[in-house]
Amino acid sequence: MNVHFIAIGGAAMHNLAIALHNKGYKVTGSDDTIFDPSKSRLEAKGLLPKTFGWFPEKITSNLDAIVLGMHAKADNPELLKAQELNLKIYSYPEFLYEQAKHKTRVVIGGSHGKTTITSMILHVMHYHGRDVDYMVGAQLEGFDVMVKLTEDNDFIVLEGDEYLSSPIDRRPKFHLYKPNIALLSGIAWDHINVFPTYEDYVEQFSIFVDSIVTGGSINYNEEDAEVKRVVEASENQIRKLPYQTPDYTVEDGETLLETSEGPMPIEVFGAHNLNNLAGAKWICQHMGIDEDDFYEAISTFTGASKRLEKIAESKTSIAYKDFAHSPSKVEATTKALKTQYNDRTLVACLELHTYSSLNAEFLKEYKGALDAADVAVVFYSPHAVEIKKLEEVTKDQIANAFQRDDLIIYTNPDDFKDFLFSQNFENKSLLLMSSGNYGGLDFDEVKKLF
Known part of the structure; x- marks a missing residue:
């Protein structure tokens, strides 16, 4: 498959480009400027554009798909050429869904905690040698890439961002993934430039809950009153499974998580991270990891990059x-x-x-x-x-x-x-x-x- 990225240098976009390249796709791209680490990563894979800028001549009928990044504008010359040629144009989340539509889609949503929860899940899977596809918003220890796509893996774990999909698709990204298994960690008003009122922002999470496939499930943080209200008000035919912060103590700068086997020292700390851990445990259990195996793996989790x-x-x-x-x-x-x-x-x-x-x-x-x-x-x-x-x-x-x-x-x-x-x-x-x-x-x- 021949795919061209308009605005290939973005944090999410360059990771998707590398994932497709690793999968064997022919990948090209353009951008007006690219900074590290995107620049070095693209260069290492031979995907860095030779010249920065927008080149309509790169857009031909030989392309199977265009992936359009948020950094591009609606009047981008390459986008206009693609529209003129009637090529298939995807936003980043749309293309991810195309890659994942035959898999069990696990989507982690919430104003906060979604990167950490996604990272915890992937750490546990990696620790136990369970191979899954994924997209996460931070660099993880032990993982070379932030997006992995295969033909064979049954599960794909997606960090569900509520920000917009593309310059010509104003839907929040997490509306497009249609989860089989979902999690909602918290709702606290953000992205005021896109959602000017609190009510408008909260509505996006209601739409997310309603987008879960019939018969699917959602784990939700019942300590967040808005999350609890949004999930429990949904009439979607799904299982609704609440979670809350587990018991823990702090002694001499060390956090001890209460488990059925007694107190267990863990590397992460803070009530919000213990709450994230409870959500991650539920999701891992849905994915076939029992409680004891989860605790064994999570005790070695040190956190996602730039998160505490x-x-x-x-x-x-x-x-x-x-x-x-x-x-x-x-x-x-x-x-x-x-x-x-x-x-x-x-x-x-x-x-x-x-x-x-x-x-x-x-x-x-x-x-x-x-x-x-x-x-x-x-x-x-x-x-x-x-x-x-x-x-x-x-x-x-x-x-x-x-x-x-x-x-x-x-x-x-x-x-x-x-x-x-x-x-x-x-x-x-x-x-x-x-x-x-x-x-x-x-x-x-x-x-x-x-």
């Missing part, structure tokens, strides 16, 4: 970075680290970097999100606000939003770096939360502080 990822440690201090940016993720991650190292001063630094977090109206959703930190710092770049064409956000608006009198706010990357590097981290924990890099912070330099 330990970057440095000394005898008296520790540093983590996390992808957390939405209010619910920030609150859960901050609480988790404070609970794990309760006798240490927690310095929590949050970069407001996404469209939602830099929106003056949305900011109030962050009320209390950093309350568990002993020292709370917020960094944002006025330049990022400018690039996203948003109204200017002021320090006063941020201070009012977080409702914390001692909140430290920086807008200059050098000032933030000076603050960080002037700290004595003895008997402290450092948490760096961002989907960016604080205006150019070198994390290798941060490691030297510990």
Whole structure:
């Protein structure tokens, strides 16, 4: 099969391109710019475009399919040529469904936790030598790629993102997978640029639950009131199986999970991650892994990349970075680290970097999100606000939003770096939360502080 990718350099797109190449497809692609790690990965497989830009002449009737990435625009010259030739154009999730329609589709949805839960499931399967197809949003230890597609595997595990499918298909990605087995971890308003009201956002999850195939099942976090309401209100003929956070204790910086065999030490920590673990256990049981085998495997799971990822440690201090940016993720991650190292001063630094977090109206959703930190710092770049064409956000608006009198706010990357590097981290924990890099912070330099 001959497939061309328009905007091949995206995090999801380049992984799908590599998966198809590994499957034996002929893959080509274009993009106006590609950064690492996508660039190096594509180059290693011989898939990196020789020249950056859009080239309509690449689009011919010999192509079996076009996969269109979100980075492309609706007036992209290659897309227009494909439409002119009446070629089959797929969004990323549409093409994944085509590859998976004869498999048992396991889809993990939720505003938060879906990458971690998907990663836990794949870790357990890998540990026990069970081969499955998958798509996950983070690089996992022991896995070369983030998308794997085969002809033979029965199961495919998909991280179900609620963001849009393509520039010409405005449906959320997870509406297109038609799960046999689904999970819903939590609902907390996000993607305000696409779903301007809370009600509109929640509606997408109702549609997801209704998209589960008749006779399928959903495991849902019953501790989340909105998840519980959405799932239990659905009239879809499916099995509805609730889960909740299991019992656990924390002793001397170690989390012990209560099991039928007694307390078991695990590498991940925080109530939100224990809740994720409970959901992953259910899904693995649906996939043929019994409870004892699940516990054996999960005890060796260290986490997904950029999700509470330990970057440095000394005898008296520790540093983590996390992808957390939405209010619910920030609150859960901050609480988790404070609970794990309760006798240490927690310095929590949050970069407001996404469209939602830099929106003056949305900011109030962050009320209390950093309350568990002993020292709370917020960094944002006025330049990022400018690039996203948003109204200017002021320090006063941020201070009012977080409702914390001692909140430290920086807008200059050098000032933030000076603050960080002037700290004595003895008997402290450092948490760096961002989907960016604080205006150019070198994390290798941060490691030297510990």
